[in-house]
Amino acid sequence: MVPFSLCPSHPSSSPQLYLSHFTVTTLSDLSGRKRRAGSCRFVVLSTHSNPKILKSNRRSRYGQPLSPYDDQDEAYHFADVSDDDWLLNDDFAEVADFVVNRKKSKPHNGFANGHLNGENAKGVAEKSFVRNYGHDSKKARETALDVARKGKRCTRKNMEDRFPRLSEEIDMDEKWLPLIDYLSTFGFKESHFIQMYERHMPSLQINVCSAQERLEYLLSVGVKQRDIRRMVLRQPQILEYTVENNMKSHVAFLMNLGIPSSRIGQIIAATPSLFSYSVENSLKPTVRYLVEEVGIKEKDLGKVVQLSPQILVQRIDISWNARCTFLSNEIGAPRENIVKMVKKHPQFLHYSINDGLLPRINFLRSIGMCNSDILKVLTSLTQVLSLSLEDNLKPKYMYLVNELNNEVHSLTKYPMYLSLSLDQRIRPRHRFLVSLKKAPKGPFPLSSFVPTDESFCQQWAGTSVDKYLAFRQRLLLREFAEKYERKG
Numbered sequence: 001m002v003p004f005s006l007c008p009s010h011p012s013s014s015p016q017l018y019l020s021h022f023t024v025t026t027l028s029d030l031s032g033r034k035r036r037a038g039s040c041r042f043v044v045l046s047t048h049s050n051p052k053i054l055k056s057n058r059r060s061r062y063g064q065p066l067s068p069y070d071d072q073d074e075a076y077h078f079a080d081v082s083d084d085d086w087l088l089n090d091d092f093a094e095v096a097d098f099v100v101n102r103k104k105s106k107p108h109n110g111f112a113n114g115h116l117n118g119e120n121a122k123g124v125a126e127k128s129f130v131r132n133y134g135h136d137s138k139k140a141r142e143t144a145l146d147v148a149r150k151g152k153r154c155t156r157k158n159m160e161d162r163f164p165r166l167s168e169e170i171d172m173d174e175k176w177l178p179l180i181d182y183l184s185t186f187g188f189k190e191s192h193f194i195q196m197y198e199r200h201m202p203s204l205q206i207n208v209c210s211a212q213e214r215l216e217y218l219l220s221v222g223v224k225q226r227d228i229r230r231m232v233l234r235q236p237q238i239l240e241y242t243v244e245n246n247m248k249s250h251v252a253f254l255m256n257l258g259i260p261s262s263r264i265g266q267i268i269a270a271t272p273s274l275f276s277y278s279v280e281n282s283l284k285p286t287v288r289y290l291v292e293e294v295g296i297k298e299k300d301l302g303k304v305v306q307l308s309p310q311i312l313v314q315r316i317d318i319s320w321n322a323r324c325t326f327l328s329n330e331i332g333a334p335r336e337n338i339v340k341m342v343k344k345h346p347q348f349l350h351y352s353i354n355d356g357l358l359p360r361i362n363f364l365r366s367i368g369m370c371n372s373d374i375l376k377v378l379t380s381l382t383q384v385l386s387l388s389l390e391d392n393l394k395p396k397y398m399y400l401v402n403e404l405n406n407e408v409h410s411l412t413k414y415p416m417y418l419s420l421s422l423d424q425r426i427r428p429r430h431r432f433l434v435s436l437k438k439a440p441k442g443p444f445p446l447s448s449f450v451p452t453d454e455s456f457c458q459q460w461a462g463t464s465v466d467k468y469l470a471f472r473q474r475l476l477l478r479e480f481a482e483k484y485e486r487k488g
Contacts, residue, residue: 165190170197178208186215186228196236203236210239217243221251222265235272246275253279257287258302271309286316294320295339308346319349326353327378330361331371337379345382360385360393367397368408381415396422404430404444414446423479425449428472429456435471436461 159174160167166180180193196203215228218238223231232238241247254264268274277283290296294316296304305312320342327333327341341348351357364374364384377384387393396418400406411417420426426449433439433448438461448460457465 163190163193166193169194173205176204179204179206179211182208182212183229183232186225186232188229188232192229192233195233199233200236203232203239206239210242214239214241214243214247217247218265218268221268222262223269224265227265227269231269231272235276238272238275241275249279250275250283253283254305257305258299259306260302263306267306267309271313273313274309277313283312286312289316289320293317294342295335296343300343304343304346308350310350311346314350316349322353323349323357326357330358331374331378333375333378337375340379341382345385348382348385351385357385359389360387363389363393369411373409373412376412377415377418381419384415384418387418392422393418396426399426403427404446406443406446410443410446414450416450417446420449423476424472428468428475429460431475432461432468432471436463438462 159172159177163172163180166172180188183193193204218228218231219225251264251268254267255261259267274283287301290301290304290311291298324335324338327338328335348357361374364377369377384393397408399422400408400410400417417426429449430439430444448456451459453465453468457463457468461468
């Protein structure tokens with residue numbers, strides 16, 4: 001593996017500014033009801049930036065929002081933390097050797113803890129492709145060519161009969177039919193092809209054999225077939241990226257970070273725009289910044305990227321400096337605490353300061369927490385910054401005080417309480433112990449919400465898991481019926 005160098009590959013160029021060429025449909029040339037496939041060439045100066053700086057009100061002509069994100073989950077979201085979220089486990093790979101501050105970390109030959117090291121990552125990625133795709137490439141191409149032959153026999157009339165909306169809305173070329181037929185096997189509908197046309201029309205002009213080779217490679221490295229449609233709709237250019245000159249080097253880069261091969265497909269599915277960023281001029285400088293400026297340890301890089309793949313394709317310097325300064329000024333957070341927050345929940349670097357971070361900090365203040373308490377909670381459970389105020393934090397606090405007879409200071413000892421589901425865990429366990437007359441007097445112990453159902457039943461309820469699950473199911477059904485009656 002070539003180690004990451006401190007010096008940019010092209011000293012005369014800045015990693016923040018690149019020349020990008022696009023082919024776009026000239027809207028001014030629209031005539032009648034159809035859009036012409038005519039295009040013009042122009043050069044755009046684009047920054048390697050977080051997509052949130054882009055206009056958020058972009059919509060298709062059918063009123064559907066065109067998100068600038070690779071994944072809707074990247075946008076500011078509010079949800080309970082899943083109990084069995086694979087991202088929260090500690091089964092992460094060792095990272096490969098990097099050159100940081102002119103010091104090279106010790107390389108690991110072959111495998112380390114069951115995972116590939118960086119030196120062999122690209123070679124294994126290529127072998128994986130040959131194993132999963134290469135041996136069947138002849139058969140795959142024959143299938144694609146058969147699709148192409150069928151497409152050639154398709155007349156304009158047949159095309160209009162098969163795709164009436166598509167033929168009406170755009171000036172569709174018959175040469176696109178083989179690709180459209182192939183993509184239809186992944187669940188693409190006419191509306192999806194129109195969306196692709198609006199986003200990046202040249203993607204529909206790709207040769208079907210080339211498109212099939214690229215998608216088959218993505219499937220071979222772990223991308224699920226069900227994710228292909230979403231990926232292509234969000235990043236149609238992915239059909240244009242070649243396997244040898246683009247995809248393999250990006251997969252090798254991810255392996256070099258210590259990401260297990262079993263997670264590569266999930267990373268790509270979450271951030272398909274990764275392939276549009278240069279490994280040498282963009283992705284590696286971002287990793288160096290995370291290590292040298294933010295302070296993420298090399299062994300934690302794989303974990304951080306798995307938790308938030310979008311961190312590789314955002315302007316990390318701007319997002320880090322802005323949130324570090326904000327947390328330092330607002331609650332007196334030391335740098336080392338903020339680094340811990342990034343390691344545990346790097347998604348918060350995507351969250352808006354004014355609409356995301358500040359309202360949640362103000363809420364914690366409003367229930368009686370001082371800055372030092374808030375710092376403890378955020379350092380221990382940074383996911384609090386992703387939770388909804390009205391649907392999550394406020395109801396849990398009210399239940400804490402009114403039903404569990406606890407005070408706010410108990411949250412500094414058990415901040416995990418805020419991440420647990422009120423309907424699925426907190427209320428059922430509390431009511432179950434009350435029904436068994438085993439609820440302790442005084443403040444209800446928040447520690448009873450932490451263990452698994454099996455441990456809870458054994459340690460606190462002294463009964464079987466089946467009995468508890470049946471009680472919870474009845475409680476959920478009763479509460480659902482009550483909510484339905486109130487709405488009615």
